[in-house]
Amino acid sequence: MNRRNAVESAIVHAILVLACVIAIYPVIWVVSLALSPRGLSTSAELLPTTGTPSLANFRTLLESPLFLRQLMSSVIISISTAVVAIVIATPAAYALARFPSRVVAPTLRGLMATQMFPAIGTAVPLYMLLRALHLLDTRAGLVLVYAATAVPFAVFQLRGAFMSIPEALEEAAMVDGATRFEAFVRVVLPAARPAMSVTALFAFMSAWNEFVLAATFLAREDTYTLPVVLQRFVGEHATAWGLFAAGSVIVSLPVMLIFYFVQRHLVSGLTAGSVKG
Numbered sequence: 643m644n645r646r647n648a649v650e651s652a653i654v655h656a657i658l659v660l661a662c663v664i665a666i667y668p669v670i671w672v673v674s675l676a677l678s679p680r681g682l683s684t685s686a687e688l689l690p691t692t693g694t695p696s697l698a699n700f701r702t703l704l705e706s707p708l709f710l711r712q713l714m715s716s717v718i719i720s721i722s723t724a725v726v727a728i729v730i731a732t733p734a735a736y737a738l739a740r741f742p743s744r745v746v747a748p749t750l751r752g753l754m755a756t757q758m759f760p761a762i763g764t765a766v767p768l769y770m771l772l773r774a775l776h777l778l779d780t781r782a783g784l785v786l787v788y789a790a791t792a793v794p795f796a797v798f799q800l801r802g803a804f805m806s807i808p809e810a811l812e813e814a815a816m817v818d819g820a821t822r823f824e825a826f827v828r829v830v831l832p833a834a835r836p837a838m839s840v841t842a843l844f845a846f847m848s849a850w851n852e853f854v855l856a857a858t859f860l861a862r863e864d865t866y867t868l869p870v871v872l873q874r875f876v877g878e879h880a881t882a883w884g885l886f887a888a889g890s891v892i893v894s895l896p897v898m899l900i901f902y903f904v905q906r907h908l909v910s911g912l913t914a915g916s917v918k919g
Contacts, residue, residue, distance in 0.1 A: 676700065676887035699888035708863060709871065713892070716850060716867040719781050723788040723849035724842040730789070731796030732838065736826060738797065739804035750801075753794040761791075761854045772859060779861045787855055792845040799844075803837030804830065839904050847897055868893045 677695040703709045738746050768787055769778070777783030807830055815825040831838075853869040860866055866874075868889065875886040 672887045672890055675883060676891050678884055678887075699884040700892070703885060703888055703892065711864045712866045712868060712871050715781060715865050717896075719784055719788070719867060720846045720849040722781075722785045723792055724845040726785060726789040727792035727796045727845040728838060728842050731793050731800055731841070732831075734793075735797045735800035736804050736830065739801045740809070750798075753797055756791070756794050761852070765855060765858050768855070769858060778859060779865065781865060784856060784859055784867075785849075787859065788845075788849040788852065792848055796841045796845060799841045800834065800837055803834045807833045843900060843904060846900065850893075850897060 674695075676699050677697070679694065679696040679698055738749065772778045772783045772787070775783070777786065811829050811833070812822070812825040815829050816822065820828065850867075851869060852867070853873065856867045857870050857873065860870065872886055872889045872893065875882045875889065
């Protein structure tokens, strides 16, 4: 019996190792390509040999004032989207969780309906709306568009978190003399912090990685977001693979760092609202 368990364990570990290799290989290949001085490799080896590793591709990007402005544009747009989504969705989700009425169900259905349309399907009406508001080719217009899609998701996520927080905590605070607003700020918001962190992270990531709408609504190079910049490296007759790979690594780093610093909130935030306590 022990031998059988050992064989099963070995098979499971072998499968897991193979899955890890398959998942990690593209990352290693892109990093290797970014460090290649020639910026081109067609090798299928685990570590493609394209010459002595060099930071020339990263140096070329980071020494470009235009790329730095585009990087800052992505940061501003993504952070603004996350902030706007949290600021709008938090009171809305709290109201839907704590004050039941006839409009709650229709409101939730309406918010859910907005999530059914792909970005490309809403590009034309959004373009016309931004043009009427004179917000085309502006960061504010893109933040408005991104927030419009991030807020419904944030409302659903935070409503579940607020519903999982016992109302008795707020009632105890109000018995001690706190107002409803003070109970919300001092009791509910700290308890919902993990869910708010995860919601902000998803809003940030959706704006950080979005390409279709950014490529449609932005025309000036200094306002481009990084996904649009990466697409520009792929030309009709030639492709700057080294710069493309280096840019891909740079695009991935902020999200990896954010995941690292908020990982303790991820599990509790994603499961908030799954059990009403």
